[in-house]
Amino acid sequence: MPGIDAWNPWHPSEAMKQLAGISSWWCVAGGWALDLWLGEQTRPHRDLEIAVLRSDFSTFRARLSRFDFFVAADGKVSVLPLEACPDPQHHQVWVLDQPAKIWRMDILLEPGDNNTWVFRRDETIRRPRSQMTATTREGVPYLKPEGVLLYKAKATRPKDEDDFRASAPLMAIAARAWLKSALVRSYPSHHWIDQLG
Numbered sequence: 001m002p003g004i005d006a007w008n009p010w011h012p013s014e015a016m017k018q019l020a021g022i023s024s025w026w027c028v029a030g031g032w033a034l035d036l037w038l039g040e041q042t043r044p045h046r047d048l049e050i051a052v053l054r055s056d057f058s059t060f061r062a063r064l065s066r067f068d069f070f071v072a073a074d075g076k077v078s079v080l081p082l083e084a085c086p087d088p089q090h091h092q093v094w095v096l097d098q099p100a101k102i103w104r105m106d107i108l109l110e111p112g113d114n115n116t117w118v119f120r121r122d123e124t125i126r127r128p129r130s131q132m133t134a135t136t137r138e139g140v141p142y143l144k145p146e147g148v149l150l151y152k153a154k155a156t157r158p159k160d161e162d163d164f165r166a167s168a169p170l171m172a173i174a175a176r177a178w179l180k181s182a183l184v185r186s187y188p189s190h191h192w193i194d195q196l197g
Contacts, residue, residue: 001070001096004077008102009048012036012140015105022063024056025114027133027141029148030106031159034167036142037134042166043159047106051143054109057085057093067104068096091120119150122186127178145171146179153187164192 010018012028019026028036030049035041052060061069070077072092080086086093086109095105112118117132119125132147145167152160168176180196187193 001077001079002101002103004072004075006102007047008097008100008104009045010104012048012136012142013138015048015050016138016140018105019060019063022059024053024059025129025141026050026052026056026060027143029108029143029151031148031163033142033148034145034163036136036140037145038166038170043162047103049106049108051108051110053112053114054085054091055113057107057109060107064095068098070094070096072106117147119147119182119186121151121154125150125182125185144175146175146182149179149192150182150186153183153190153192156190156192164195168192168196 012032015028027033027050028048029051030047031043031045032048069080070093071080071086071090072094073090077094080093091109093107093109094103095107096102097104110118111120111123112126112129115129117127117129132144133141134144135141149164149167152163171179176196180193183190183193183196
């Protein structure tokens with residue numbers, strides 16, 4: 001198994017090719033989702049994150065059966081046996097290209113259903129899934145900025161601050177208002193709240 005830094009992630013368009021034929025919901029998340037929304041790559045991306053419904057995980061594992069799967073938690077990765085699903089407290093699964101010894105994608109297991117998006121860290125925050133995702137001209141689905149930034153608000157690393165500065169000023173008024181409301185509920189002292197106006 002390679003080290004946890006051995007990433008050479010797929011581009012979102014490659015992920016779409018790898019998942020071709022899957023009818024279950026999924027979308028690009030994290031920093032790449034913001035760049036898909038912005039229409040250009042604004043910074044390097046260490047990994048590629050996609051969100052899927054936890055209930056659909058087996059469908060994605062079957063589609064990517066030529067790759068190995070590992071649960072990522074607390075800075076460590078451990079093999080996920082065939083036919084197994086991650087424990088409920090684990091929500092990240094890394095996809096390993098074993099011949100190349102590199103990680104290709106981080107699968108985020110989400111609550112909710114096909115109609116309702118649910119914030120994993122506070123499941124009282126919900127919204128119609130149709131209002132939280134969009135699709136690029138090429139057909140790549142992605143999480144809208146208000147969802148991405150809500151997840152990024154927990155850590156606010158330098159790259160998260162950069163992502164906020166690049167995205168927030170361009171968001172629609174309604175999207176900014178929704179994000180502000182969600183931040184007030186989950187992170188009431190967060191400095192982004194004032195910046196959202």
